[in-house]
Amino acid sequence: xxxxxxxxxxxxxxxxxxxxxxxxxxxxxxxxxxxxxxxxxxxxxxxxxxxxxxxxxxxxxxxxxxxxxxxxxxxxxxxxxxxxxxxxxxxxxxxxxxxxxxxxxxxxxxxxxxxxxxxxxxxxxxxxxxxxxxxxxxxxxxxxxxxxxxxxxxxxxxxxxxxxxxxxxxxxxxxxxxxxxxxxxxxxxxxxxxxxxxxxxxxxxxxxxxxxxxxxxxxxxxxxxxxxxxxxxxxxxxxxxxxxxxxxxxxxxxxxxxxxxxxxxxxxxxxxxxxxxxxxxxxxxxxxxxxxxxxxxxxxxxxxxxxxxxxxxxxxxxxxxxxxxxxxxxxxxxxxxxxxxxxxxxxxxxxxxxxxxxxxxxxxxxxxxxxxxxxxxxxxxxxxxxx
Ligand code: CA2
Numbered sequence: 001x002x003x004x005x006x007x008x009x010x011x012x013x014x015x016x017x018x019x020x021x022x023x024x025x026x027x028x029x030x031x032x033x034x035x036x037x038x039x040x041x042x043x044x045x046x047x048x049x050x051x052x053x054x055x056x057x058x059x060x061x062x063x064x065x066x067x068x069x070x071x072x073x074x075x076x077x078x079x080x081x082x083x084x085x086x087x088x089x090x091x092x093x094x095x096x097x098x099x100x101x102x103x104x105x106x107x108x109x110x111x112x113x114x115x116x117x118x119x120x121x122x123x124x125x126x127x128x129x130x131x132x133x134x135x136x137x138x139x140x141x142x143x144x145x146x147x148x149x150x151x152x153x154x155x156x157x158x159x160x161x162x163x164x165x166x167x168x169x170x171x172x173x174x175x176x177x178x179x180x181x182x183x184x185x186x187x188x189x190x191x192x193x194x195x196x197x198x199x200x201x202x203x204x205x206x207x208x209x210x211x212x213x214x215x216x217x218x219x220x221x222x223x224x225x226x227x228x229x230x231x232x233x234x235x236x237x238x239x240x241x242x243x244x245x246x247x248x249x250x251x252x253x254x255x256x257x258x259x260x261x262x263x264x265x266x267x268x269x270x271x272x273x274x275x276x277x278x279x280x281x282x283x284x285x286x287x288x289x290x291x292x293x294x295x296x297x298x299x300x301x302x303x304x305x306x307x308x309x310x311x312x313x314x315x316x317x318x319x320x321x322x323x324x325x326x327x328x329x330x331x332x333x334x335x336x337x338x339x340x341x342x343x344x345x346x347x348x349x350x351x352x353x354x355x356x357x358x359x360x361x362x363x364x365x366x367x368x369x370x371x372x373x374x375x376x377x378x379x380x381x382x383x384x385x386x387x
Contacts, residue, residue, distance in 0.1 A: 001043040001067045003137055005034050005130065006059055008074030008083075009051040014099075021100050025127050034070075037131040041138035043067070053080060060086040068137030069094040070130060077102070077112045088117040093140055095133035098123035101183055103212055115154070119147070124183030132187055139190035143197055145205070150230035151223065155213055158227050159186065159205040160238065161197040167239035169202035170246075170386045173228055173269075175260075177251025177276075179293035180220060182210040189250065191370040192379075199383055202240050204231060208256070211296050217281075220297075221259045228260055246385050248273040250368055251335055252290070252297075255281060262317040271385045274326040275367040275378070276335045279343030289335055319350040323385070326354065327378050329362030355381070 007027065015026035025033075031047040038045045046066075050056050053076060060083070063069055069092050076083050077098070087094050094117070101124030102109040115121045120136050122129040139145075145159035163169055174193055178184025186207045193203040206227045209215035215223070228247075235242050247269045249257025254277020261272045278284045278294075285294040324347055328340040337358060344356040359366075359374045366372045 001041070001138065001141060003038055003043050003045050003068045003070060003134060004059075004063045004066050005031065005045050005047040006056060006063075006069060006071040006073075007047075007049040008056055008072060008076050010074055011072060012049050012051070023099065023126050030127050030130060033127065034130050034134065037134045041135060043134065043138060045134075053082060057082055057086045060090060063092060064090040066092055067141060068092060068134075070097055070133040070137070071095070071114075071118075072097045072099070072130075073114060077114055078108055079111075079113060081113055084114045084117055087114055093119045093137055095119060095136055096121040097129045097133050099126055099129060100124060103182060120185070120187060122185070122187070136187045136190060139187070139194060143194045145193075148230075148234065150227045153209060153214065153223075155182075155207050155209045155215075156223060156227070157207050158230075159193065159203075160234070161193055161203045161205075162238055162240075163197055163200050163202065165200065167202075168241035169200070169239060170244035171231065171240050171242060172196050172201045172203050172382070173231075173245065173247040173257075173260075174203055174205040175208075175224060175247065175249040175253035175256045176205070177249075177253045178210075179252045179290035180210045180215055180297045181293060182212040182215070184210075189368060192248075192368050192375060195370040195375070195379060196382070199379060200386065201382075202238065204228075211293065215297075217298050221256055224256045224260055225263055225265070229265060243267045244386060245269055246271045246273060246382065248275065248382070249277050250275040251364070252278050252293070254278050255284075258317050258320070261320045261322060269322055271323040271325060271382075272320060273378070273382060274324070274340070274343075276328045276332050276337075276340065276364055277326060277343070278335060279326075279339065279347075283339055283342065284335070287336055287339060289339075318347050319352040320347070321352070324352055324354045325357075325378070325381055327357045327359065327367060327374070329359045329364065329366060329374065331361055332364045334364040 096118040176188045186205045193205045208223045247257045254274040328337045344354045348354045
């Protein structure tokens with residue numbers, strides 16, 4: 001697999017100025033890091049930078065037979081229809097990357113004229129965004145996903161992966177975490193989505209509006225619910241068995257999974273799986289997880305402090321009446337393990353059937369690393385819900 005990395009105007013200055021926005025890594029460092037990240041997924045790269053629009057277009061046109069392109073078009077992002085057309089003209093999955101959070105700066109940076117011809121847009125993750133883009137291209141190559149909109153907004157899409165077997169296929173709904181921040185997306189779960197699809201599950205990896213892009217305690221759970229209900233419209237065509245559907249929520253996505261499991265939709269989920277889930281917003285707020293994200297999410301659209309606790313807490317969503325599988329690493333430095341301990345205790349007290357695993361010496365991200373022992377243990381347990 002060969003991936004071309006293209007950087008546009010002024011990115012040759014990386015690491016020399018504006019470190020508060022772009023960090024202190026130089027372009028040469030980034031390109032070397034890309035070489036290593038590509039090696040990890042069995043790929044090679046060619047890296048290219050230019051300050052000239054026409055050069056970037058020529059380079060895109062010459063890349064029409066590679067396996068993927070990672071492009072940071074620099075300021076051309078915001079107005080170059082010529083670069084947009086060049087990306088559209090080549091049949092290569094292209095991921096748009098921005099080091100900074102372009103949605104949280106000058107208003108003119110919020111517009112990207114290339115986003116809708118790219119398979120993904122990654123922004124605000126610093127230079128790690130290039131790593132995630134390379135991984136995303138590799139994941140799409142390993143197991144292609146069909147990205148299907150479930151609503152009109154940019155974030156109202158989900159990736160469907162279906163096993164090659166005859167079916168009907170049981171379904172896993174995946175809800176990613178990231179403290180509902182718009183810089184974190186569903187690409188985080190590509191690896192476990194592919195592992196589950198290999199195991200015989202159809203996977204529905206949901207994107208949803210997050211804080212800063214129209215998401216809050218009201219709109220985000222509503223969008224997730226729409227995403228889940230929208231499966232009914234494609235179930236027959238894709239041979240999905242919605243009577244064998246489970247939901248997995250990771251971290252803050254765990255809260256969304258719980259809200260959705262508490263909804264009265266038919267058929268109900270067969271089980272809920274929480275990977276270091278936020279089970280209770282109030283408890284998470286008190287534990288100050290996510291550096292203020294919980295408070296921002298809870299306050300909702302009005303920003304009114306008095307509405308802070310208007311989102312249902314676990315006492316209102318429990319018992320769920322379906323089996324719960326909750327796992328948490330005792331070295332989790334993002335969502336403290338105590339939150340899961342009290343959540344599962346509460347669920348069991350209220351009558352839910354709960355299986356709880358605490359993994360010793362395990363941190364937060366390990367749970368969504370498809371190669372980790374922790375994930376393989378979880379996945380084996382999840383497989384039991386298929387029958
Ligand atoms: O955040 C990004 O990666 C950007 O694509 C970077 C572009 C900017 O025009 C986009 O709006 C967002 C290029 C900025 C590079 O400019 C520098 C200036 C001084 C020092 C280093 C880089």
